[in-house]
Amino acid sequence: MIVRPVLFPSLGVGGVSLLQGVALLPPLALSVFERGSGQVVLLAVALVTAVFWDLVFASVRKHRFYFHGITTAVIVAVLVPSALPWWQLALSLSLGCVLGEHIFGGRGFGFLSPAAICLSLLLLSFPQVQLEPLSQSVALATLPGVLLLLVTGLISGRVMLGALAVIGGLAFSANPEVDLIALVVPTLFGLVFLTCDPVSAASTKSGRWIYGLLAGLLISIFSKDVATITSAGIIFGSLTASVFAPLIDHLMVLAHAKRRQMRQRARQPNV
């Protein structure tokens, strides 16, 4: 049995990064506008680091140079606090890009999101780093990108809905008067670019539901409490969920094969 998930036959892997980059532009612009020059420096450091590793591996492995690292760099730059020392960002982003992506052979060959790895290594290595919650305006600026990625099929509505349902449901069951909009909107950026990342999320239909529910559950568990979803919770929750994504897909494919076999047997009772 050969399973070859062709996610984006017409786009190619470069087009995926391009679309993701377009979707990232509005939140990036707003975040730079709100937080000023410190953010610009961090963004520059992140871009240089990511492109540097892309170049190194393109020359060592002798393949074409892609600008995939740029999306990783932008996601990380939006989420980190503007007071972060630049070398901590460069170090963790290097580890994230190399260990999360290039070691597997580049974008699309791994099973983890390099941005999630970079951010979780940053949080684990430097416990004094505190991520600032994203402002409402940055979160709202994510919305056009969300629509774009949903329409082009780069992120799955199943994952998104599954995760949001669990996060909302848990917060609601803990406190029925919780402001669901205020809870959900700031999580949007992390959910779209970390949890729903096309490389690290599950890629079978039913698997996506399970993956989304699992990610939502883990995000709620790793956050401060179910009524306050933190960026750290989204990062660790997404990373842990994406570790299980290949297993979920594998089980779904097995279950599907089993169902097909049963159907075939039912159709030919005498064979």
Next chain:
Amino acid sequence: MTSLMKHISSPLINNNPITLQILGICSALAVTTSLTTAVTMSLALTVVLCLSSAVISLIRRHIPSVIRLIVQITIIASLVIVIDEILQAYAFEISRQLSIFVGLIVTNCLVLGRAEAFAMRNPVLPSILDGLGNGLGYSLILIIVGSVRELLGKGTLLNYTVFTPVADGGWFEPLGLMQLAPSAFFILGLLVWLVRSIWTQQVDVPKFGLKAQRSRS
């Protein structure tokens, strides 16, 4: 003579128990938070490995094959208890830091593996040399991982300050991650990557390969 020396030299890199055979990982992760514990553990394991290989090889013709594992374990366990007692007597602080991991040398796959694979079928001298070589190969990796973790995690080496941390007025910011168990996995993984990109004959042939995607025109 050269063939005897090969027993020592080959497990250092070409047939390293940790980076090639991926044995003894558990203790390699647990005791490498500082160089002192890594060195002590390496010494303890090397001594146990040499002595157990010698004893087992000496009585290899008298061990009934049905109960050979029990006999091997008994010999190894006795040696480990001796080493553990010696450490508690003369280096109590280090023995406390190593906690159960000296005792767990008994279950180290490396020791039992060498006893079963080599000492059971070879004369005493090659067995001792094989034990020594494998012990040194294990020690080499443990010392590398231990140095990296202590240097980057605390800024010290063998408790001497190399980089003055920010807390004491220096410039070095200790990496908290290096003192946690996952960092040993990362360092070990990077080390395996390094070794296998230099000595390419160690690379495993993958069971499955990636094919270039055919264009859908």
